[in-house]
Amino acid sequence: MFLKRMAFMLGASALALMNVANRAAADLPGDYVSADGTISLPGNFRTDLSHIGSWFVPEGDASGFHDVFAQADAVRHFRAHGEFPDGTVLVKELRASEAGDYTTGKGVHHATPALKQWFVMIKDRKGRFPESAQWGDGWGWALFKPDNPATNVAEDYRTDCIGCHLPARATDLIYIEGYPALAP
Numbered sequence: 001m002f003l004k005r006m007a008f009m010l011g012a013s014a015l016a017l018m019n020v021a022n023r024a025a026a027d028l029p030g031d032y033v034s035a036d037g038t039i040s041l042p043g044n045f046r047t048d049l050s051h052i053g054s055w056f057v058p059e060g061d062a063s064g065f066h067d068v069f070a071q072a073d074a075v076r077h078f079r080a081h082g083e084f085p086d087g088t089v090l091v092k093e094l095r096a097s098e099a100g101d102y103t104t105g106k107g108v109h110h111a112t113p114a115l116k117q118w119f120v121m122i123k124d125r126k127g128r129f130p131e132s133a134q135w136g137d138g139w140g141w142a143l144f145k146p147d148n149p150a151t152n153v154a155e156d157y158r159t160d161c162i163g164c165h166l167p168a169r170a171t172d173l174i175y176i177e178g179y180p181a182l183a184p
Helices: 001-028 072-081 164-169
Strands: 049-056 064-070 091-103 105-122 137-142
Touching: 049 072, 064 072, 064 105
Parallel strands: none
Antiparallel strands: 049 064, 064 091, 091 105, 105 137
16 A cells, blocks of 8 residues: 555656646747757748848858847847847857859858758746756757757757857847847
8 A cells, every 4th residue: 555655656746747847848939848948959940930130250160151040029029128038049050151253242252051050049037947957047058960950969058058158148148239130
């Protein structure tokens, strides 16, 4: 009897923990965040999200075009309130570039089909996943490589991600000056 009661209590506890995890992720983009906080690369982000701006990095490992996408509702909210709402999904796609001479000028750079990587950030004002090393400072953080876009290779946002974003702390860790679509 005691063992049956213990098994029932353990099962009930596990179910309760699963329900807490499901509630934690319930108001985040369900297609991109699992109940345990695992972030996925949005499959149709180029068509389902709005392009908000681009960066061009001329040299280094991150060289090329950085095109950034977000939900249209998040853009409208930012324009109205000056901040990203909870659940905002930002996807930055990095592509290699080539330069050539065109009628518009010499050494004109353009993006190529060669993908380098994707960064995904998801706004989390509620701190839903405090035990996860991929969530913190108000965001979920992920990095995906073209050879395996189903796997987030960022292990800990504090060592893999935040360093590049700290100079933008005043604007919620986002370099908003590169996103003209956010302007009113």
